[in-house]
Amino acid sequence: MREVAGHLPGLSAEEVEWRVLDFAAWGESVQVSVPVLSEAQALALAARVRENARAYLKTLSVAQIVATLDKAVARLLDRDDPWRRKAEAVLPIVTGYDAETVRLGLSGYLRTFRAPQLQRFLAEDFANPGVLDAFQPAMKGGFTRAHGPELLLHVWAGNVPGLPLWSLMSGLLVKAGTVGKVASAEPLLAGWFAKVLAEIDPKLGECLAVVWWKGGDAEHERVWLSQADTIVAFGGNAALAALRDRVPVTARFLSHGHKIGFGLVSAAALDTRRAGPLARLVAHDVARYEQQGCYSPQMLFVARGGRLSPRDFAEQVSRELAGFARRHPRRALSVAEAAGVASWRTTEEMRAFDGEGPVVFGDAADPWSVVLVEEAQPLAPSGLNRTLKIVAVDSLDAVIPLIAPFRAFLQSAAVAAAPEELFRVAALLGEAGVTRICAFGRMTAPEAGWHNDGRFNLLDLVTITEIEQSAELAAEGFADYVD
Secondary structure: OEEEOOEOOOOOHHHOEEEEEEEEEOOEEEEEEEEEOOHHHHHHHHHHHHHHHHHOHHHOOHHHHHHHHHHHHHHHHOOOOHHHHHHHHHHHHHHOOOHHHHHHHHHHHHHHHOHHHHHHHHHHHOOOHHHHOOOEEOOOOOEEEEEOOOEEEEEOOOOOOOHHHHHHHHHHHOOOEEEEEOEOOEOOHHHHHHHHHHHHOHHHHOOEEEEOOOOOOHHHHHHHHHHOOEEEEEOOHHHHHHHHHHOOOOOEEEEEOOOOEEEEEOHHHOOOOOHHHHHHHHHHHHHHHHHOOOOOEEEEEEEOOOOOOHHHHHHHHHHHHHHHHHHOOOOOOOHHHHHHHHHHHHHHHHHHHOOOOOEEEOOOOOOOEEEEEOOOOOOOOOOOOOEEEEEEEOOHHHHHHHHHHHHHHOOEEEEEOOHHHHHHHHHHHHHHOOOEEEOOOOOOOOOOOOOHHHOOOOHHHOEEEEEOHHHHHHHHOOOOOOO
């Protein structure tokens, strides 16, 4: 099976150099050709996207852009559409995730980008989204208008399928000429979405491009960084720091780096009626996408004092993870990933052997691991790929000092607690640096319009032009109707 990645308006396949990436999983293989552009081709493509966006995209109303995006998303939600069929057939081979996980994940994720959700997305950042179309009255007097970048560059990670679509659509909503760099781990979906958009609106398809270069290729990176007004980048902290150092001082750099997700379970949630379904939701969050997302849970803090103990709950989560392994097999791990899991588990087993107290559930051969610790421990990463540490605490308040030192790595936390406790603990989590609090079962599926890393998705991309009230009043003196 062969596939071609990218979306290169104005460039023919014959004039582009291609590199082949090989993928294999579930007994099948696929070769993906990714474009390797010369400096001249990259500069020409950047200029083309910028000019087309200026001539067409910036003349559209936000409502028209939302309508087109909605049509594209509807096609990818339609399981009879050729692009959706291609996604379901190819992405399991490329990503290694089982077909059912890909199917359910795509549908759940894409639903957050239908027209009502995109409108909510806009309303979260703009009290009046019309500010993207024309000058609108300002509360303080005068008028304001928001302008997206001339050229917005996205540098995407490939750890979770579909992740690029969120920032790609954000760029289009603010009417930015958009270029996205796909990751080698998943180079296809963003280009497919661009092609669907181009089928629906060919002129809009000329306002964006999807490219590739090998991670760490400073020469290719330099060309694109020199062209972009704004850069949105995803990835590991070290890679982002290196990228930031190469960004021109005149460009805006917005990064989304490494985060550690975690959960809190109150004593009120631990009874024989509630604990079982809750354990299933916890296992779902752990198993989905093998904890590769920044929002996936790696540690659970479970309060004592419920009808069930933290150990009872750890046993239930273990059983649920075993069930998930049967229904949704874990993807094949790389040598480095397998070594990371083995090292994490071995370390915990040695602590248990030394009498330090951890209880390790499951066998080393199982595609999951759960560790229970009865003594409070600070937040720490797991071995990923379905590995979870459960820490018993006396109360949820006791969790705050265990996470506060790691403020830079906090983002998503799931909380299972009664309303009064939820809001009290949420205030403490927010002060510690947590920016998203959700229910278990939703950790890997943020709401439409969520504020990633506590920031504005659209507002961070725009600049604001103001007509001050003084200019408005002065203009009255020059009107032809003035005596």
